[in-house]
Amino acid sequence: MEFYLPVIWGLLIATAVALYVLLDGFDLGVGILFPFTKDEEERDQMMNSIAPFWDGNETWLILGGGGLWVAFPKAYAILMPGVYLPVIVMLLALAFRGVAFEFRFVSKPNHRWWDIAFAGGSTVAAFCQGLILGTVIDGIVVADNSYAGGPFNWLSPFSIVCGLGLVCGYALLGSGWLMMRVEGALASHARRWARPAFVGLFVFIVVVSLWTALGVPRISDRWFSAPMIYLLWPVPLVTLLLGYIGWRAIDRGLGLRTFATSVGLFLLCFIGLAISNYPYLVPPTLTVWDAAAAPDSQMFMLLGAVPLLPLILMYTAFVYWTFRGKVRPGEGYH
Amino acid sequence: MELDPVLLARVQFAFTISFHIIFPSFTIGLAAWIATLEGIWLATKNDRYHELARFWTKVFAVSFAMGVVSGIVLSYQFGTNWSRYAEVVGNVVAPLIGYEVLTAFFLEATFLGIMLFGWNRVPPWLHFLACLIVAVGTCISAFWILSANSWMQFPTGHEMRDGIAYPANWLDIIFSPTFPIRYFHMVLGAFITTAFVVFAVGARWWLKGQSIAQAETAMKMALGLLIVLVPIQGYVGDTAGELVRDHQPAKLAAIEAHWGGEETPGAGVPLVVFAIPNEATETNDFQIAIPHLGSLIVTRSWDGTFPGLKTFPPEDRPPLLPPFFGFRIMVGLWALMLLTVVVGGILWARGRLFSAGLYLKAVSLMWPIGFVTVIAGWFVTEIGRQPWIATGILRTADAISPVPVGSLVFSLVLFVIVYAIVFSAGIYYINRLINKGPASVSHADEGEGDDGLRRPISAAHDAGRTAMHPGE
Numbered sequence: 001m002e003f004y005l006p007v008i009w010g011l012l013i014a015t016a017v018a019l020y021v022l023l024d025g026f027d028l029g030v031g032i033l034f035p036f037t038k039d040e041e042e043r044d045q046m047m048n049s050i051a052p053f054w055d056g057n058e059t060w061l062i063l064g065g066g067g068l069w070v071a072f073p074k075a076y077a078i079l080m081p082g083v084y085l086p087v088i089v090m091l092l093a094l095a096f097r098g099v100a101f102e103f104r105f106v107s108k109p110n111h112r113w114w115d116i117a118f119a120g121g122s123t124v125a126a127f128c129q130g131l132i133l134g135t136v137i138d139g140i141v142v143a144d145n146s147y148a149g150g151p152f153n154w155l156s157p158f159s160i161v162c163g164l165g166l167v168c169g170y171a172l173l174g175s176g177w178l179m180m181r182v183e184g185a186l187a188s189h190a191r192r193w194a195r196p197a198f199v200g201l202f203v204f205i206v207v208v209s210l211w212t213a214l215g216v217p218r219i220s221d222r223w224f225s226a227p228m229i230y231l232l233w234p235v236p237l238v239t240l241l242l243g244y245i246g247w248r249a250i251d252r253g254l255g256l257r258t259f260a261t262s263v264g265l266f267l268l269c270f271i272g273l274a275i276s277n278y279p280y281l282v283p284p285t286l287t288v289w290d291a292a293a294a295p296d297s298q299m300f301m302l303l304g305a306v307p308l309l310p311l312i313l314m315y316t317a318f319v320y321w322t323f324r325g326k327v328r329p330g331e332g333y334h
Numbered sequence: 335m336e337l338d339p340v341l342l343a344r345v346q347f348a349f350t351i352s353f354h355i356i357f358p359s360f361t362i363g364l365a366a367w368i369a370t371l372e373g374i375w376l377a378t379k380n381d382r383y384h385e386l387a388r389f390w391t392k393v394f395a396v397s398f399a400m401g402v403v404s405g406i407v408l409s410y411q412f413g414t415n416w417s418r419y420a421e422v423v424g425n426v427v428a429p430l431i432g433y434e435v436l437t438a439f440f441l442e443a444t445f446l447g448i449m450l451f452g453w454n455r456v457p458p459w460l461h462f463l464a465c466l467i468v469a470v471g472t473c474i475s476a477f478w479i480l481s482a483n484s485w486m487q488f489p490t491g492h493e494m495r496d497g498i499a500y501p502a503n504w505l506d507i508i509f510s511p512t513f514p515i516r517y518f519h520m521v522l523g524a525f526i527t528t529a530f531v532v533f534a535v536g537a538r539w540w541l542k543g544q545s546i547a548q549a550e551t552a553m554k555m556a557l558g559l560l561i562v563l564v565p566i567q568g569y570v571g572d573t574a575g576e577l578v579r580d581h582q583p584a585k586l587a588a589i590e591a592h593w594g595g596e597e598t599p600g601a602g603v604p605l606v607v608f609a610i611p612n613e614a615t616e617t618n619d620f621q622i623a624i625p626h627l628g629s630l631i632v633t634r635s636w637d638g639t640f641p642g643l644k645t646f647p648p649e650d651r652p653p654l655l656p657p658f659f660g661f662r663i664m665v666g667l668w669a670l671m672l673l674t675v676v677v678g679g680i681l682w683a684r685g686r687l688f689s690a691g692l693y694l695k696a697v698s699l700m701w702p703i704g705f706v707t708v709i710a711g712w713f714v715t716e717i718g719r720q721p722w723i724a725t726g727i728l729r730t731a732d733a734i735s736p737v738p739v740g741s742l743v744f745s746l747v748l749f750v751i752v753y754a755i756v757f758s759a760g761i762y763y764i765n766r767l768i769n770k771g772p773a774s775v776s777h778a779d780e781g782e783g784d785d786g787l788r789r790p791i792s793a794a795h796d797a798g799r800t801a802m803h804p805g806e
Contacts, residue, residue: 052447055402059443062409063435069413070432073424080413080420081735087414088745092752095403099756102399106392106763146417151741296501297425301432308436316440319447322455 005299006292009071010281012305016067018270020060022173022263027054029174031097031122032167033193034115042186043115049181049327051101056316058094070301074145075281075291081147082140083132083154090128097121123167130166134159137212137273142285158211165204171197172262179255183326187253194250194258201262202243205269209236212276218284219276232275239268340731342742343415346749348716350407352709353753357401359708362476362521363528364394365469368449370555372462382547387465388453389548389772390532393764395450400760402443404753415742416723419733423724426492426499426507427482434478442471473521480520484513486724487715488581499727512577516715519574522567523711526671527704529563532556534701535768537694545771550688557682560675568668578718579632579640582725584650585718587643588657590628591618594642602629602637608662611654616644652720660713667707674700 027050034046069076080087100118104111131154138158141149175197178190212219223232246261279287292298368390375383409431412420420428448456448464456464485491491506492499501507536553539545578586587594591611592603605627609618629638643651674697681687688694723730 052451055399055443055446056440058402058406059435059439062406062439065410065413066428066432066435069420069424070428073421073428076413076424077417077421077735080410081417081737084414084735084737084741085744087410088748091407091410092748094406095752095756098403099396099399099760102396103759103763106396106767107759146736148736151738293428294425294500297429300501300504301429304433304436312436312440312444316444319444322448322452 002295003289005295005302006071006288007279008302009067009292009298010279010288012309013064013067013071014270014274016060016063018267020057020064021270022266023057023060024054025170025266026050026173026177026259027057028097028122028126029170029172029197030177031118031174032126032171033174033178033190034119034122036193037186037189039185042189045182045186045327046178047101047104047118049178052319052323054098054101056319058098061094071293071298072281072288072291073293075286078140078142078145078147078282078286078291079136082149083135085151086128086131086135086154090125090132093121093124093128095121097125122170126167126170127163130163131155131159133166134162136283137162137208137216137277139216139284140282142282158208158215161204161207161211165201165208168197168200168204169262169266172201173259173266176255176259176262179253180259181255181327183328187255190255191250191253198246198250198262201265205239205265208269209272216276222276235268235272235275239265242268337739337743339737339739339742340734342739342746343734344730346415346742346746347411349746349753350404350411350749352712353757354401354404354408355708355712356705357397357404358472358476359520359524359527359705360531361394361398361401362469362472362524363526364390364397364531365465365472366525367528367532367555368394369462369465369469372458372465376458376462382551385545385772386548386552389767391450392767396760396764396767398442398446400757403756407749413735414745415735415737416733417735419723419728422497422728422733423486423499426489426501427485427724429501430478430482430485430508434475434482438471438475438478442468442475445471476521476524477517480517481508481510481513484516485510487516487719488512489724489727492727494727499724512574512581515570515574515577519567519570519711522563522570523704523708526560526563526567527708529556529559530671530704531701533560534698537698538768539771540688541691541694541698545773548772553687554682557675557678557687560671561679564668564671564675568672571665571668575632582718583641584643584646585652585657585715586632587641587646588652588654588718589661589714590632591621591654591658592628592640592642593617593644594639595644600637602626603632603639604628605631609658611658613654650721652718657714657718660710660717663710664707664714667703667710671703671707 030046030050034043037043037046065076068079096117098121100114100121104114104118107114134156135154138156140147141153172194175190175194179187179194182190213223214220222228242261242264246258246265249257249261277283279289281288281291368387371383371387371390374380375387445464445467448461449468452461452464485507488510489499490510491501491503491508493502494500532552533556536549536551536556539549540553575586578589586592590603591606591609593616595616602625604623604625606618607622607624609621609623612619626636629635632638632640643654677693678687678697681690681693719725721729721731723733
């Protein structure tokens with residue numbers, strides 16, 4: 001069990017992070033798209049389409065961070081100082097956009113600043129998450145079991161590409177969500193926004209794949225050596241296929257299909273990253289076993305997570321179901 | 335000047351947590367208040383409860399949003415600013431925080447959606463259930479936070495290996511000796527804080543002649559609750575003091591500004607009512623003290639003694655001024671609350687509560703009293719724990735992340751700026767909502783609702799409103 005516990009926890013945290021990226025991804029995406037319409041009613045619709053969900057979505061971020069601390073305290077203690085500034089800026093950006101949901105409503109009609117806070121906060125938070133991701137893939141400098149890099153190691157061309165890629169990806173999720181959840185002019189706007197976001201995400205996928213595959217020997221060995229190459233060739237192929245289906249779906253204005261294919265693309269990226277970096281939690285030094293908490297701690301938490309996570313997913317689904325259907329223009333906030 | 339990274343990290347944590355604690359100590363009570371109002375409304379169908387519930391839900395939404403965003407910051411600060419702490423006690427403390435996320439955060443955040451936006455989407459009983467779940471969630475959340483914090487105050491159930499804490503007995507870790515009382519102390523504090531806000535807001539409406547019926551109901555409910563809770567809090571607080579005596583003698587000595595070293599048999603320890611403790615001379619300047627009372631309160635005997643600060647080496651003593659003054663502020667404000675509810679109770683019993691203008695005026699100004707008391711109490715408890723971050727295990731000075739001073743300064747400045755903007759805006763908007771009162775809420779209903787659930791309520795609602803406010 002001592003061998004499997006860290007692997008189970010690695011999978012659980014990966015699941016939490018993936019759920020965070022998909023769920024908060026679409027509501028951050030709606031925030032990123034916010035400045036592209038000036039129409040007051042459309043902005044209200046955009047906000048109302050995500051207002052009942054954003055808080056629950058964001059909780060997966062706390063589970064991702066908290067879970068990392070629970071299961072891998074050593075990794076948490078090394079990573080956080082390594083990405084100190086982007087984490088702080090991300091948290092403050094999330095603070096701005098989080099309060100904007102309520103403040104924008106209660107400050108009407110003088111809510112222009114909270115529109116800016118919502119859009120700016122969403123975009124900055126997404127960009128910072130990309131920076132953090134890029135920094136971790138790039139590798140964290142570790143000496144004596146603690147972070148040993150400089151305060152600006154997170155700032156590199158590669159991490160900036162990741163930041164931009166994530167902003168595009170979230171914008172795509174957001175436009176897919178809007179295509180599903182609204183009707184009328186806003187739905188066709190969302191369709192128009194989806195195209196550049198889609199292209200951005202795809203460019204990002206190609207650039208990051210080539211960059212890591214060619215630039216990081218550890219990763220190129222993983223992908224291009226036998227027998228892995230025979231097992232992994234479907235990954236890029238399925239990505240291309242999904243890209244084609246998604247592009248067609250945007251053309252035809254199919255919200256659900258657009259959303260589903262962008263979710264698929266995100267998941268493929270995520271699986272790709274996991275394949276590239278397994279079993280490292282803090283590449284290229286700490287594996288899941290090096291960083292694992294005491295088995296007692298991991299076990300104690302697992303006993304809670306096994307019944308509670310399905311329960312959480314169930315009531316989350318219930319709330320999504322409660323607020324199903326199209327958001328109509330003029331529907332009240334509270 | 336050389337900036338001390340530990341001090342910077344501590345200031346940042348104190349700053350962010352002091353802002354954060356304002357919101358849970360309000361929303362814990364407010365969630366329960368809203369659930370109560372809805373429960374009574376479902377039982378009686380009296381619309382004033384429904385209007386109050388809807389009104390306070392709006393205030394709740396704004397406060398809860400601020401609590402959420404300031405809480406996420408804290409959950410990451412353990413790693414960004416206190417990574418040694420995260421590593422040394424991670425095996426023990428992190429699962430408690432993990433359980434908070436799994437058992438409380440998700441519950442609150444998810445059902446909040448129904449609580450805020452579900453009025454027209456779900457039947458009233460389900461909406462009531464969602465409010466109840468959010469209220470219970472806030473209390474579960476407090477449970478885990480206080481459990482983790484109590485363990486840091488007086489750790490039990492762990493063992494140390496190579497400088498890292500490992501769990502030995504989870505029940506001992508979760509229920510460390512000071513935890514149960516500290517939990518009740520905090521939750522009672524939150525309920526009292528909220529009740530004073532509701533009481534003050536009711537008085538404000540009443541004095542302005544606005545939403546009279548709702549103001550009357552709110553004031554009676556709040557005062558009734560306070561008459562019960564404020565005295566109980568006195569007892570619970572005193573018991574919490576006993577725990578400090580038994581488990582954290584250095585903190586107690588700091589709270590009492592008791593230096594010791596001059597024990598004469600039979601003289602006992604005086605109670606220092608006011609003083610300026612002087613760490614350089616190890617004495618109190620300008621001391622006002624009542625002989626023997628310190629012994630009586632702390633040891634429950636006329637001439638009992640307890641260890642003074644001089645018993646502890648200087649490097650093991652907490653900073654003196656914040657615990658000493660924080661404690662006096664906390665107890666002094668509690669006494670003022672007690673006076674307020676006693677006077678209120680007498681006025682109420684004589685049927686003069688709503689005609690005592692001066693009293694209502696005073697009450698209407700007292701809305702912040704609970705917040706100040708809670709923050710003062712946390713300063714006592716957290717600064718009194720120093721110089722340890724986890725008593726006996728890890729010193730605060732050794733718990734910090736390997737982060738350059740520049741990053742700490744930058745993030746601190748950023749926090750101060752962002753919090754100043756966000757929270758002053760939030761408090762301004764809450765104040766504006768309160769000024770408008772419940773009457774403004776009912777207008778928002780119009781134009782909503784198309785699924786049939788809304789109509790009957792809305793109709794009853796409008797009829798009730800005209801019937802209830804004949805004088806307005």
